[in-house]
Amino acid sequence: xxxxxxxxxxxxxxxxxxxxxxxxxxxxxxxxxxxxxxxxxxxxxxxxxxxxxxxxxxxxxxxxxxxxxxxxxxxxxxxxxxxxxxxxxxxxxxxxxxxxxxxxxxxxxxxxxxxxxxxxxxxxxxxxxxxxxxxxxxxxxxxxxxxxxxxxxxxxxxxxxxxxxxxxxxxxxxxxxxxxxxxxxxxxxxxxxxxxxxxxxxxxxxxxxxxxxxxxxxxxxxxxxxxxxxxxxxxxxxxxxxxxxxxxxxxxxxxxxxxxxxxxxxxxxxxxxxxxxxxxxxxxxxxxxxxxxxxxxxxxxxxxxxxxxxxxxxxxxxxxxxxxxxxxxxxxxxxxxxxxxxxxxxxxxxxxxxxxxx
Amino acid sequence: xxxxxxxxxxxxxxxxxxxxxxxxxxxxxxxxxxxxxxxxxxxxxxxxxxxxxxxxxxxxxxxxxxxxxxxxxxxxxxxxxxxxxxxxxxxxxxxxxxxxxxxxxxxxxxxxxxxxxxxxxxxxxxxxxxxxxxxxxxxxxxxxxxxxxxxxxxxxxxxxxxxxxxxxxxxxxxxxxxxxxxxxxxxxxxxxxxxxxxxxxxxxxxxxxxxxxxxxxxxxxxxxxxxxxxxxxxxxxxxxxxxxxxxxxxxxxxxxxxxxxxxxxxxxxxxxxxxxxxxxxxxxxxxxxxxxxxxxxxxxxxxxxxxxxxxxxxxxxxxxxxxxxxxxxxxxxxxxxxxxxxxxxxxxxxxxxxxxxx
Numbered sequence: 001x002x003x004x005x006x007x008x009x010x011x012x013x014x015x016x017x018x019x020x021x022x023x024x025x026x027x028x029x030x031x032x033x034x035x036x037x038x039x040x041x042x043x044x045x046x047x048x049x050x051x052x053x054x055x056x057x058x059x060x061x062x063x064x065x066x067x068x069x070x071x072x073x074x075x076x077x078x079x080x081x082x083x084x085x086x087x088x089x090x091x092x093x094x095x096x097x098x099x100x101x102x103x104x105x106x107x108x109x110x111x112x113x114x115x116x117x118x119x120x121x122x123x124x125x126x127x128x129x130x131x132x133x134x135x136x137x138x139x140x141x142x143x144x145x146x147x148x149x150x151x152x153x154x155x156x157x158x159x160x161x162x163x164x165x166x167x168x169x170x171x172x173x174x175x176x177x178x179x180x181x182x183x184x185x186x187x188x189x190x191x192x193x194x195x196x197x198x199x200x201x202x203x204x205x206x207x208x209x210x211x212x213x214x215x216x217x218x219x220x221x222x223x224x225x226x227x228x229x230x231x232x233x234x235x236x237x238x239x240x241x242x243x244x245x246x247x248x249x250x251x252x253x254x255x256x257x258x259x260x261x262x263x264x265x266x267x268x269x270x271x272x273x274x275x276x277x278x279x280x281x282x283x284x285x286x287x288x289x290x291x292x293x294x295x296x297x298x299x300x301x302x303x304x305x306x307x308x309x310x311x312x313x314x315x316x317x318x319x320x321x322x323x324x325x326x327x328x329x330x331x332x333x334x335x336x337x338x339x340x341x342x343x344x345x346x347x348x349x350x351x352x353x354x355x356x357x358x
Numbered sequence: 359x360x361x362x363x364x365x366x367x368x369x370x371x372x373x374x375x376x377x378x379x380x381x382x383x384x385x386x387x388x389x390x391x392x393x394x395x396x397x398x399x400x401x402x403x404x405x406x407x408x409x410x411x412x413x414x415x416x417x418x419x420x421x422x423x424x425x426x427x428x429x430x431x432x433x434x435x436x437x438x439x440x441x442x443x444x445x446x447x448x449x450x451x452x453x454x455x456x457x458x459x460x461x462x463x464x465x466x467x468x469x470x471x472x473x474x475x476x477x478x479x480x481x482x483x484x485x486x487x488x489x490x491x492x493x494x495x496x497x498x499x500x501x502x503x504x505x506x507x508x509x510x511x512x513x514x515x516x517x518x519x520x521x522x523x524x525x526x527x528x529x530x531x532x533x534x535x536x537x538x539x540x541x542x543x544x545x546x547x548x549x550x551x552x553x554x555x556x557x558x559x560x561x562x563x564x565x566x567x568x569x570x571x572x573x574x575x576x577x578x579x580x581x582x583x584x585x586x587x588x589x590x591x592x593x594x595x596x597x598x599x600x601x602x603x604x605x606x607x608x609x610x611x612x613x614x615x616x617x618x619x620x621x622x623x624x625x626x627x628x629x630x631x632x633x634x635x636x637x638x639x640x641x642x643x644x645x646x647x648x649x650x651x652x653x654x655x656x657x658x659x660x661x662x663x664x665x666x667x668x669x670x671x672x673x674x675x676x677x678x679x680x681x682x683x684x685x686x687x688x689x690x691x692x693x694x695x696x697x698x699x700x701x702x703x704x705x706x707x708x709x710x711x712x713x714x715x716x
Contacts, residue, residue, distance in 0.1 A: 019525065026529040026558055033532055089493065093486040118539035125539055128451040131489055132532050135447065138493060139524040142500040146517055155508055159501065166497040167377065171384040174391055174490050181476035181483055200384055 001064075001341055003054045003076065005047060011073045012041055012080060019140055036108055037133045041084045043100055048239075049083060049210045050076030051349055056211035056228055059342035060220025071151040072217060075158075078144035079210055085137040086169060086205075092130050093177065094265055101256035106130035149217060157216040165209035172201025179268050185288075187277035194270040195237070202243070203236025207353070227329050227337040231346060234325030238318045239353040244269040245314055248302050263301050266292020275310035283307070322350050359422075359699055361412045361434065363405060369431045370399055370438060377498055394466055395491045399442045401458060406597075407441060407568045408434030409707055414569035414586055417700035418578025429509040430575060433516075436502035437568055443495040444527060444563075450488050451535065452623055459614035464488035507575060515574040523567035530559025537626050543646075545635035552628040553595070560601070561594025565711070585687050585695040589704060592683030596676045597711040602627040603672055606660050621659050624650020633668035641665070680708050 016038045023034050053076050062072065090096075091104035098104055103111065110126030118125065142162075149158035179193045211228040220228075246255050247262030248271065255261075262269060272291065279287060287304050290296035305311065326347060329338050338346065374396045381392050411434050420430065448454075449462035456462055461469065468484030476483065500520075507516035537551045569586040578586075604613050605620030606629065613619075620627060630649065637645060645662050648654035663669065684705060687696050696704065 022522070022525050023529045026526065027533050027536075027554060029536055030529055030532055033536075085493070089489050092489060095482070113539065117541065118536075119541055120539050124453070125535065127485075128535050129532065131447050131450060131492075132528055132535070134489075135443070135493070135496060136525070136528045138496055139500070139521075139528065142497070142504075143517065143521045146500075146504050146513065150513055150517075155504065155513065159504055159508075163497075163501045164380070167380050167494070168384065170490055170494045170497065171381045171388055174388055174487065175385050177483065177486050177490070178385075178387055178391075178476075181471065181478050183475065183477055196385060 001054075001058060002345060003047060003050050008047060008050055008073055008076055008080075009042070009044075011070075012077045015074070015077055015140070015144065016041065019136075032112060033109065033129055033133060034136075036105060037084065037088075037137060040088065040105060041080055041137070043102070044080065045083075045100065047076075047080065048206055048349075048353060049079035052207050052210035052232070053079055053214040055342055055346050055349065056214025056216075056220070057218050058214075059211075059228060059338045059346070060215035060218035060224050061339075062214070062218030068152065071148040072214065074144050074148035074151075075213065075217065078141040078148065081137045081141035081144065082166070082169075085134040085141065086173070088130050088134040088137065090173065092127050092134075093173070096257075096261075096265070098257060101252075104130075105133060152217050154217045154219065157219065158213060161209055161213045161216050165205055165213070168200045168209070169205040172197055172199075172205070176201055176268070180266060185276075187273055190268065190273035190276065191270060194268055194273050197268070198237050198240040198270065199233065202240040203233050205236075206239060207236035208232030224337050230328035231325040231350075234321040234328070235350045235353060238321035238325070238350075241270060241314050241318050241321075242354045242356070244271045245311060248305060249311070260298030260302055263291060263298050264294060264296065271305065271310050271314050274313050275305040275308040278308040278310060279304070318354050322354055325350055359412075359416060360703060361405060361409050366405060366408055366431055366434055366438075367400070367402075369428075370435045373432070373435055373498070373502065374399065377494075390470060391467065391487055391491060392494075394463060394470075395442065395446075395495060398446065398463060399438055399495070401460075402438065403441075403458065405434075405438065406564060406707075406711060407437035410565050410568035410590070411437055411572040413700055413704050413707065414572025414574075414578070415576045416572075417569075417586060417696045417704070418573035418576035418582050419697075420572070420576030426510065429506040430572065432502050432506035432509075433571065433575065436499040436506065439495045439499035439502065440524070440527075443492040443499065444531070446488050446492040446495065448531065450485050450492075451531070454615075454619075454623075456615060459610075462488075463491060467491075510575050512575045512577065515577065516571060519567055519571045519574050523563055523571070526558045526567070527563040530555055530557075530563070534559055534626070538624060543634075545631055548626065548631035548634065549628060552626055552631050555626070556595050556598040556628065557591065560598040561591050563594075564597060565594035566590030582695050588686035589683040589708075592679040592686065593708045593711060596679035596683070596708075599628060599672050599676050599679070600712045600714070602629045603669060606663060607669070618656030618660055621649060621656050622652060622654065629663065629668050629672055632671050633663040633666040636666040636668060637662070676712050680712055683708055 020034050020038060023030050054072065057072050087099060088105045091099055092106050096104050097107055106126035109129040110122045113122040113125045145158065145162050146155065149155040176197045179197060184190065208229050211232045212225055215225045215228055244262065247267065247269070248260055252259050275287065276284060283304050287301060290301045329343060329346060378389070378392050378396060381388050412430065415430050445457060446463045449457055450464050454462050455465055464484035467487040468480045471480040471483045503516065503520050504513065507513040534555045537555060542548065566587050569590045570583055573583045573586055602620065605625065605627070606618055610617050633645065634642060641662050645659060648659045687701060687704060
């Protein structure tokens, strides 16, 4: 049984309407800023984290009583809010102009600054407001998790997972920053770094921990939780490897980002590290000169990477990771770890999250 | 009975050492960044928020059993962590180079970038890391509040206060940003804006809500909580008015900031709004031309403000606010709202927080 997207959106909308009212009580002039955050969360993307949360809940035997599941949906809304914080702050850090086919938050605020005829540096104003809006989203996410888990009398089980998840994603982002600024050109180090960043910045945060959090809310057995986490790590890394491929070869109409955006940003992906490991001489030099260079010929760079065989290697790795992730859910036929319904949905989600055009 | 500063520092140190270990497990290269955050929190400032938290706890009848008060100290540590987030992000927003007499966090990270020979824009690297370190501090603060309140079985009482406090301080910061960028020169509007920013960005966050949070943890009576909040609003605003005076006339050795820093930053204080309301003609024009202008003659600007009578008006207002705040704690002699010990400490703190050289 998948998450009900309308119900999730209704929970998000109701929660944010209440928060908006609190802010507007403080000062009505803040409404346009909060509305940017609300629009960002409503716009929403794929709701992958609530999906995995819900899978964890059902896999661990959480029921479908509406009163109980209301609390699970509130935690699902929290995952969308913390994701909003991560993306809004990430866009500032990456100096990204667009997100999901629209201006990124700091850009949108900078435009409002100019339109409203305010004084000072519009760009810095946009960055400043984006920092604070991300903070708001993070704080509100925490409130929702605490309230949801408290309603389920599961706070002592949920808190350690929630804490680990936030520390991991922030540490993963810091590591990304550090690695992007490092001068190492050693392919083995680059591969190890890219995999580690994938693991913490994406896999744990997107799949493993949301699954574990859902199972913790339901009071799942340790063996079930271990299986979900193993699945989550593998499928989560595969999800990021697909995202890396889309960042170079994806259709902008699907990704919501300009073609080859990752190349221009100089993102240190496993795809790039694998290509660098396979290349030598002139092609390697040309690739290195172009990566992270505004105005570089991204088609040419994408072609060099394709010629290295790295995309094929990534496709293979994605298939292997999906297979090993699904295998981890197995248990024996006599004592299955995960019920049929949740198993079917986890199988479906593994394919959706790593599909070529998702 | 005041907060025991050594015990508070021990709780902060133990907590952050555990968090540091979690981050270093993810990647050891992150240690220097986390250590910057730990150093920032350890360096600490005045621990005003834990002081008021503790006053709220004792005023509402919270006991001094070490096992119970350990949880209160954890919440006190959380207040120091959320303050670290607020200051680190504020320094990015205000582009402040220094804090407490040392380089601000984004500046310190930018220096590490240069020292370590990393690639890319050192300044943007510093800002990026500071955003993420502030996020970490915010997330860890939330964890500590949830854990502390859970241990006291007081989460349902504490959560609404904690939520309101975070929304208020972030809304106050956004309002500050908005007002600083506005083009209004109407003194009445400027006075109203400055007071509202004081209320939410400082008074509620520094005094009122910490007091209320401590009382909520102790399960205090509604009448006690109402009295503490009334005291907190008045004393909190007075505290900010003192801070505004120190921002113009304070000794850099005491404030840890360059002399007249608020004038260079163009901070929209009640002091400035009051001066503008009293001035006309050439002096007003000279003041307006200098405020927020790098390289302006801050001694001259401070002299113009002094000549307007605004500092004297602020001194009067501070005295009145401290008096009305203390009066709110009174109750009748037959049924005092606050016990003698807490009352004495609240009286002392009101004077300390608004003293000329604190």
